[in-house]
Amino acid sequence: MSGGIDIRYSEVDKFFNRRHLLDGLSLSLEGGAATLLSGENGAGKTTLLRILAGLEKPAHCLVDFTPGEAGSKPRPWSNCRKQLQRRVMYLHQQPYLFDGNVIRNLALALPRTLPKAQRDKKIRQALEWAQLEALQDAHAKTLSGGEKQRVSLARAWLRQSRILLLDEPVANMDRESQARTVSLLRRLKNARTALMIASHNHAVFYQLIDRCLILERGKLIESQAPLLPDNVTPLAKGNAPQSESAGNAAR
Amino acid sequence: MDSLGDATVQALTLLLRGDGELWEIIGISFRVSLSAMSIAIPVALLVAFLLAHLEFRGRRLLISLFNTLLSLPAVVIGLTVYLLLSRQGPLGDWRLLFTQSAMVLAQVMLAFPILVAMGHAAFQAADQRAWETARTLGISSPQAFIMVVGEVRFGLLAAMLAAFGRIIAEVGASMMVGGNILHHTRNIPTAIALETSMGNFAQGIALGIVLLIIAFILNLSLQYFQGRGKLSV
Numbered sequence: 435m436s437g438g439i440d441i442r443y444s445e446v447d448k449f450f451n452r453r454h455l456l457d458g459l460s461l462s463l464e465g466g467a468a469t470l471l472s473g474e475n476g477a478g479k480t481t482l483l484r485i486l487a488g489l490e491k492p493a494h495c496l497v498d499f500t501p502g503e504a505g506s507k508p509r510p511w512s513n514c515r516k517q518l519q520r521r522v523m524y525l526h527q528q529p530y531l532f533d534g535n536v537i538r539n540l541a542l543a544l545p546r547t548l549p550k551a552q553r554d555k556k557i558r559q560a561l562e563w564a565q566l567e568a569l570q571d572a573h574a575k576t577l578s579g580g581e582k583q584r585v586s587l588a589r590a591w592l593r594q595s596r597i598l599l600l601d602e603p604v605a606n607m608d609r610e611s612q613a614r615t616v617s618l619l620r621r622l623k624n625a626r627t628a629l630m631i632a633s634h635n636h637a638v639f640y641q642l643i644d645r646c647l648i649l650e651r652g653k654l655i656e657s658q659a660p661l662l663p664d665n666v667t668p669l670a671k672g673n674a675p676q677s678e679s680a681g682n683a684a685r
Numbered sequence: 686m687d688s689l690g691d692a693t694v695q696a697l698t699l700l701l702r703g704d705g706e707l708w709e710i711i712g713i714s715f716r717v718s719l720s721a722m723s724i725a726i727p728v729a730l731l732v733a734f735l736l737a738h739l740e741f742r743g744r745r746l747l748i749s750l751f752n753t754l755l756s757l758p759a760v761v762i763g764l765t766v767y768l769l770l771s772r773q774g775p776l777g778d779w780r781l782l783f784t785q786s787a788m789v790l791a792q793v794m795l796a797f798p799i800l801v802a803m804g805h806a807a808f809q810a811a812d813q814r815a816w817e818t819a820r821t822l823g824i825s826s827p828q829a830f831i832m833v834v835g836e837v838r839f840g841l842l843a844a845m846l847a848a849f850g851r852i853i854a855e856v857g858a859s860m861m862v863g864g865n866i867l868h869h870t871r872n873i874p875t876a877i878a879l880e881t882s883m884g885n886f887a888q889g890i891a892l893g894i895v896l897l898i899i900a901f902i903l904n905l906s907l908q909y910f911q912g913r914g915k916l917s918v
Contacts, residue, residue, distance in 0.1 A: 489817050519820045530814035533836055542832075543822050593823060 439464045440596055440628050441522070442501040444508060447494040448481055456482055456492065457652030462501065463597055468619070468629040468642050472657070473649035479632040480527075482649065483599045485511070486630070488518025523595035527602040529586035531574035536566055536585055539574050543589035556592060564588035564618060580611025587618045590627075597628045604638050612638050688886065695887030696894055706867075707888065711895055714872035717785050718853040721792035726845060729797050733804030734830060738816060748805060754798035759791075763858030766791040770862065783864035788872070791858035796848040803847060807840025808833070842910045850903045854896055 439462040448456040455478040463469065463486075473479050484490035488511075496508035497518065511518075531539045540557050548556070561567045564584045569577065577585065583603060590598050603619075604612040612635075620642055623629055631639055636646070646657040699707055736748055768774050770782040770790075781787045815836050819829035834841065856874035863870030865879055873892045880889040 487821060489820070520823050523821050524817070526814050526818070528814075530812060530818040532815065532818075532832065542819075542824065545823075589822060 439501045442498040442508070443486060444496045444498070445494055446482070446485060446492055448478065448485065448490075448492045450478070450481070454652050456485070458494075459649075459652065459654045461647065461654055463628040463630060465596060465626040465628050466623060467644045468623050468631065468639070470636065470639055470643040470646040471630055471632040471649060472634070472636065472646055473632075477649045478652065479649055480601050483524060483601055483630065483632055486518070487522045487524035487599050488515045489524060491515075521595075522597045522599060523590050523593060524599045525583075525586050525590070525601065525603060527605055528579065529582045531577070531582055531585055533574065535573055536561070536570050536577070539585055540588055540592060543592040560588040560592050563591055563621070565614070578611070580607050580614065583607070583611070583615050584618065587615070587622070591618075591622060591625075595627060598622060598630070600629070600631045600633075602633055602635075603631060604633065604635055616642055689890075692886035692890045693894075696889075696891030699887060699891045700894065704891075707891060709868065710871050710873060710876045710892065713785065713870070714853055714874075717788045717859075717872060718792060718849060720785075720789045721796055721852055722845065722849055724789070725793045725796040725800055725848070729800035730804050730834065730841065731830075733801045734808050734833070736801070736805045737808035737811075748802075751798045751801045751805070755802055757798070758857065759795060759855040760857030760861065762791055762794045763861030766794065766858065766862045782862060783866060783870060785863070785870055787862040788859050788870060791862050792852040792855070795855060795858060796852050799848040799851060800844050803844030804841055807837045807844060810840060811837040839910045843907055846903045846907050846910075850900060853899060 442460070442462040444460040446456050446459045446461075447454075459482075461469075471479050471482070481490060485492045485495060492511055495511035497511055497514050498506055498508040499514070499517070499521070500506040532542065537557055540560050541553060543560075544553055544556060561570050564587060566581070566584055566588060569581060572581075574582070574585070600619075604615050607615065616638060619629060619631075619639075623642065629642075631643070633639060648655045648657055736744060736751075766787060767782070769776045770779065770787055771777055772782075781790070811833055815833050816829055819832050820826075824832065854874055856878055859865075859870070859872055860875050860878065863872070863875065865871050865875040871879070873896055877889045877892045877896075880886070880892070
């Protein structure tokens, strides 16, 4: 599973309306491991992910990009914000796709200097990877939530992001779309991407995750086992896309 | 009413015949206003973007200031530029008073708050996720800015059209700092004011028709772009 820690955050502090939302917490993310971030509404899950991705300023935070290596030293968040934005990919609860078709949105994840032939090849591979071939010319604004999520995951795949943070990635999705999303996440994880998923929907990710962190009163508590409600059946191991009827049958 | 009808017929004849003086005035109007727009747009859009995306002390005060400047009369801007460029003024050495450059400067000052206020509204209406997604895709800040501009292009075009409509039709500032000199600084609105005061209604109406056509084309464009903007959301 693990291949060493890819990034380590420590002393993460954040205040919101004079409340200590994140209270000096620390966490590490490692390639090929999936972490579920759980917690009540308003606990600060989204804020934490945004801080980790370099999108929201914390009161205090230290970041170490090469923890454990000789000479490695944690640096203040404000000194490595741009580096975080480049290295850590954050997917919003409702992924944002730019005006234009699916191909244009995928192309944005590739370096501009890439020759056209290579660019086209990679986009074709990404379309195939996320099973988006039929939608390649569809306008981004016309896609469903599940399809948008697949496009954004294909962008993460194209970018070869080592660290991927997802905020409620399967909210408001039908069971088939949830299964497709989990399937893509599993492939990213197998490709050694570190995943951190903030979600209330533990059952969907039950088979994917390696550990579960609970954010409570500004602190992270590690759960020994993922929280799976007794009355919910997890998606099948392997998480191949299922039809709606298959999903209903499983229920 | 007869004199109005006669003047309109004469005005159309002047326009269609290609009256040199008339078309020169129209040319000066466009040269000055388009120059002012090309100077104001890049800076104003950057200011609008920063006001929408950056949190800093005094931000709200600046937004209120630009919104207040929207209602500033053109003559006040004309007076300010006049005092700046007059011989005793701080920029008197530039010797720009009663030149097209002075008119451009006044029109930049007129267009700037419109572009900032409407541009800010457009950027604020833009989804915050656009900027963040661009950054997490590894896109540089300048490129991400261009992408966000692309996402709100219809709102920004509306701001540009509104600003252009205001400056091409304003008379107070152009008259004060341009001086309404034939072949040099006489533009459409100052010419209308002069011709009307001299009783040359035909020329005044001809220029008025040109202004109306410009206003119509701008409004038509505005409707078109606003419609496109709604469709693309």
